[in-house]
Amino acid sequence: MSAEALKEKAAQEAIKHVESGMRVGLGTGSTAKYAILGIAEMLKNGDIRDIKAAATSKETERLATEGGIPLFEIDGDGVDVAIDGMDEVAPNLDVIKGLGGALLREKIVESRAKLFVLIGDASKRVSRLGEKTPVPVEILQFGFDSTRKDLERLGCRPVLRERDGKPFVSDNGNPIVDCYFDEPFDTHAVALAISATPGVLEHGMFLDMAKIAYVAGDDGVIRLDRP
Amino acid sequence: MSAEALKEKAAQEAIKHVESGMRVGLGTGSTAKYAILGIAEMLKNGDIRDIKAAATSKETERLATEGGIPLFEIDGDGVDVAIDGMDEVAPNLDVIKGLGGALLREKIVESRAKLFVLIGDASKRVSRLGEKTPVPVEILQFGFDSTRKDLERLGCRPVLRERDGKPFVSDNGNPIVDCYFDEPFDTHAVALAISATPGVLEHGMFLDMAKIAYVAGDDGVIRLDRP
Numbered sequence: 203m204s205a206e207a208l209k210e211k212a213a214q215e216a217i218k219h220v221e222s223g224m225r226v227g228l229g230t231g232s233t234a235k236y237a238i239l240g241i242a243e244m245l246k247n248g249d250i251r252d253i254k255a256a257a258t259s260k261e262t263e264r265l266a267t268e269g270g271i272p273l274f275e276i277d278g279d280g281v282d283v284a285i286d287g288m289d290e291v292a293p294n295l296d297v298i299k300g301l302g303g304a305l306l307r308e309k310i311v312e313s314r315a316k317l318f319v320l321i322g323d324a325s326k327r328v329s330r331l332g333e334k335t336p337v338p339v340e341i342l343q344f345g346f347d348s349t350r351k352d353l354e355r356l357g358c359r360p361v362l363r364e365r366d367g368k369p370f371v372s373d374n375g376n377p378i379v380d381c382y383f384d385e386p387f388d389t390h391a392v393a394l395a396i397s398a399t400p401g402v403l404e405h406g407m408f409l410d411m412a413k414i415a416y417v418a419g420d421d422g423v424i425r426l427d428r429p
Numbered sequence: 430m431s432a433e434a435l436k437e438k439a440a441q442e443a444i445k446h447v448e449s450g451m452r453v454g455l456g457t458g459s460t461a462k463y464a465i466l467g468i469a470e471m472l473k474n475g476d477i478r479d480i481k482a483a484a485t486s487k488e489t490e491r492l493a494t495e496g497g498i499p500l501f502e503i504d505g506d507g508v509d510v511a512i513d514g515m516d517e518v519a520p521n522l523d524v525i526k527g528l529g530g531a532l533l534r535e536k537i538v539e540s541r542a543k544l545f546v547l548i549g550d551a552s553k554r555v556s557r558l559g560e561k562t563p564v565p566v567e568i569l570q571f572g573f574d575s576t577r578k579d580l581e582r583l584g585c586r587p588v589l590r591e592r593d594g595k596p597f598v599s600d601n602g603n604p605i606v607d608c609y610f611d612e613p614f615d616t617h618a619v620a621l622a623i624s625a626t627p628g629v630l631e632h633g634m635f636l637d638m639a640k641i642a643y644v645a646g647d648d649g650v651i652r653l654d655r656p
Contacts, residue, residue: 275571275572276572276574276575277574277575278574278575278577278578280575306569306571306627307571307572309627310569310571310572310575310576310627310628311572311575313579313627314572314575314578314579314627342533342537342601342630344502344533344534344537344601345502345503345534345537345538345541347503347504347505348503348504348505348507348537348538348541349537350505351505351507351541352540352541374569374571393625394621394624394625397621397624397625398620398621398624398625400533400536400537400540400541400631401537403569403630404627
């Protein structure tokens with residue numbers, strides 16, 4: 203089965219958690235896209251109604267609007283369910299996200315979800331975070347080099363993300379550094395240390411957040427639950 | 430002695446730490462202003478030379494430029510000495526800063542100083558942080574209400590800062606909430622929790638950073654050292 207077909211299968215399972223009247227957090231990226239398209243279709247078919255959605259990026263906002271999904275800005279009540287893709291998922295459902303660059307808004311929305319559901323294909327499963335991918339960190343341009351130096355002291359190689367030979371810029375107008383850890387590390391301790399680093403806006407470790415993951419492989423979609 | 434005269438006296442002591450060839454972090458606000466003016470005068474008089482300074486706000490950038498102090502953007506080498514005012518100082522030299530609104534850039538620069546020197550008048554001394562002033566927290570506009578709600582869960586009353594009846598906007602374009610704690614709180618635990626809250630850019634507790642404070646009262650200027 204193609205990678206695209208796997209993503210769509212995982213998304214199809216996740217959107218079953220969306221019910222009429224719910225506030226929904228919409229993720230960003232090539233897998234989340236299928237959830238957005240699926241929810242738009244459920245609305246069109248009349249399978250659900252009266253939902254409103256908080257988008258985690260301008261791209262998602264565009265997709266939702268095209269699909270006729272009413273949008274709102276997330277407020278103090280959060281969302282009932284959020285669905286998003288992932289770059290790496292550990293056995294306990296801790297994930298690394300943000301290779302797409304939307305980590306800051308994703309974390310703002312998804313940390314305020316009653317139920318946060320992950321979707322992806324089986325290639326995303328790892329035994330520990332950082333095994334295959336770096337930890338993306340969105341930082342301020344002001345003091346960039348001094349902030350990168352501080353991140354380096356945490357034991358990683360922080361590399362400025364580029365696109366087409368120029369520094370990548372997030373929806374919030376900031377650069378992202380991808381932090382490569384060569385050795386296993388204490389995810390909770392490092393997450394706190396990164397957050398406490400002046401100049402850091404957000405990092406891509408989403409810990410203790412997701413309750414369910416739908417992972418699509420050639421044998422079908424399996425559901426993983428947070429232990 | 431007038432409040433302005435006290436501020437100037439404290440600043441005059443602090444700038445003695447600035448030597449030729451140094452990289453200097455310049456704070457922001459009505460007290461830091463006297464340090465900037467004093468350093469400009471030392472340069473003009475030839476008492477020091479070859480310094481360069483990292484400014485913590487647009488206002489400070491303007492003052493330094495007017496005073497002929499060469500500016501640079503802080504890099505991985507940090508600064509040799511940083512001098513800044515404070516809103517509240519505890520006996521161990523932990524401080525609350527940011528009532529002026531420059532906390533984010535101040536923390537980026539001052540956390541990377543080999544020597545961080547505080548200045549202020551005696552009214553700033555408290556027995557514990559939060560005694561008189563709130564903890565300012567700079568947050569993203571995106572998801573503002575959900576972030577404020579999360580801060581409330583940490584045990585404070587977060588109040589949107591206004592100026593002339595409109596939301597105050599920082600040099601970085603963000604709103605600030607002032608978090609009032611009615612009870613004593615664990616500063617280190619709360620600082621970490623605030624930093625880890627999605628949507629938070631920085632908070633105004635500067636812990637374990639300052640080594641020296643010059644505090645001016647009617648009896649003169651006293652020097653406090655971090656225990």
